Amino acid sequence: MNGNTRQEPTLVLGGTGKIGRRVAERLTARGLPVRIGARSGEPRFDWEDRSTWGPVLAGVGSAYVSHYWDVIPGAAETLGGFAELAVASGVPRLVLLSGRGEEEAERAVRAVRDSGAELTVLRSTWFAQNFSESYWREQVQSNEVALPAGATPEPFVDADDIADVAVAALTDDRHVGEVYELTGPRLLTFAEAVREISRAVGREIRYVPISNEDFAAAAAAQGVPSEVVEMLTFIFGEVLDGRNAHLADGVQRALGREPRDFSDYARDAAATGIWNPRATRAA
Numbered sequence: 155m156n157g158n159t160r161q162e163p164t165l166v167l168g169g170t171g172k173i174g175r176r177v178a179e180r181l182t183a184r185g186l187p188v189r190i191g192a193r194s195g196e197p198r199f200d201w202e203d204r205s206t207w208g209p210v211l212a213g214v215g216s217a218y219v220s221h222y223w224d225v226i227p228g229a230a231e232t233l234g235g236f237a238e239l240a241v242a243s244g245v246p247r248l249v250l251l252s253g254r255g256e257e258e259a260e261r262a263v264r265a266v267r268d269s270g271a272e273l274t275v276l277r278s279t280w281f282a283q284n285f286s287e288s289y290w291r292e293q294v295q296s297n298e299v300a301l302p303a304g305a306t307p308e309p310f311v312d313a314d315d316i317a318d319v320a321v322a323a324l325t326d327d328r329h330v331g332e333v334y335e336l337t338g339p340r341l342l343t344f345a346e347a348v349r350e351i352s353r354a355v356g357r358e359i360r361y362v363p364i365s366n367e368d369f370a371a372a373a374a375a376q377g378v379p380s381e382v383v384e385m386l387t388f389i390f391g392e393v394l395d396g397r398n399a400h401l402a403d404g405v406q407r408a409l410g411r412e413p414r415d416f417s418d419y420a421r422d423a424a425a426t427g428i429w430n431p432r433a434t435r436a437a
C-alpha cells in the first residue's frame with residue numbers, strides 16, 4: 155500500500171498527454187484525487203517557468219513525472235531540478251517516464267535519482283499510440299506512412315500498459331526502486347506495424363521507408379516547427395539502430411500479466427474510426 159493515506163492528490167505531469175491522460179483517468183476511476191500538471195492545468199505548470207513548479211507540488215502526495223521531451227538538451231538538468239524541488243517540498247515519491255536506450259534519457263534518470271527521490275523508472279520503447287494519437291495518425295488516414303525507419307524491428311508498447319504500470323507504481327510502495335523496461339510482446343518492423351493497421355482498417359496503407367533528410371524536409375514542408383523536426387530526426391537517427399530490438403519483461407513484472415499485442419491495439423483503434431480517411435473539403 156501507498157503511505158499516502160490522507161488522500162493527497164497525485165500530481166500527473168503531462169496529464170493531458172498520451173500517457174498522463176490515461177494515468178489521470180485511472181487514478182480518478184479509483185476515486186483518488188489528481189492534479190494535472192500542464193500549461194493548461196490549474197495551477198498552470200510549465201517546464202520552462204520554474205516559478206510554476208512549487209505551486210503544483212504544494213500538498214500532493216506523489217507525482218508521475220513526464221517531460222514533454224526528455225531527450226532535448228537540458229531536459230536532464232530540468233528534470234533533476236524538478237525532482238530536487240519535489241523532495242525538498244516533501245514529495246519524494248516519483249514515478250518517471252523515460253525513453254529506452256537514449257543517452258540523454260539515461261542522463262535524465264540519473265539526475266532524478268540523484269535527488270534522493272523514492273523512484274520508480276518506466277523505461278519505454280515506441281508507443282503504439284503514436285500511430286493513432288500523435289505524429290503518424292494523419293499519414294495513416296492518408297494511406298501512406300513514410301518514416302525514416304527501415305528493417306529494424308521494434309517492440310512497440312501500448313500506452314494503456316504504460317499507464318497501468320504507472321498507476322500500480324503510484325499506488326503501491328512495493329514498486330519503489332524498480333526500473334521497468336516496458337515493451338510489447340512482439341518485435342515488429344514499422345512496415346509490419348503498418349500492415350497490422352492496414353488489416354485492422356480493411357484498406358491498403360503503404361509503408362514507405364525514407365531517409366532522415368527526406369523526412370525532415372517533408373515535415374518542415376507540412377509546417378512542423380523546426381525544433382520538433384530536429385528532435386524527431388534526432389530520435390529516429392539515434393534509436394533505430396537495433397539497440398531496442400529485444401523484448402523486456404517490465405509489464406509482466408509490474409502487473410503480473412502479459413503486455414497487449416499490437417494487433418489488439420490496431421483492432422481497437424480502428425474500431426474508434428480514428429484512422430478513417432479524412433473527409434475532403436467541399437469546394
Ligand SMILES: NC(=O)c1ccc[n+]([C@@H]2O[C@H](COP(=O)([O-])OP(=O)(O)OC[C@H]3O[C@@H](n4cnc5c(N)ncnc54)[C@H](OP(=O)(O)O)[C@@H]3O)[C@@H](O)[C@H]2O)c1
Pocket residue numbers: 167168169170171172173174191192193194195199200201202220221222223224225251252253254278279280281284
Ligand atoms: N512517443 C513515444 O513513442 C515515446 C517513447 C518513449 C518515451 N517517450 C517520452 O514520453 C514523453 C512524452 O509523453 P507523452 O507522449 O505522454 O506526452 P505527449 O502526448 O507528447 O503530451 C505532452 C504533455 O506535456 C505537456 N507539455 C508540453 N509542453 C509543456 C511545457 N512546456 N510545460 C509543461 N507541460 C508541457 C502537454 O500539455 P500542455 O500542452 O497542456 O502543456 C501534454 O500534457 C517524452 O518525454 C518522450 O521522450 C515517448
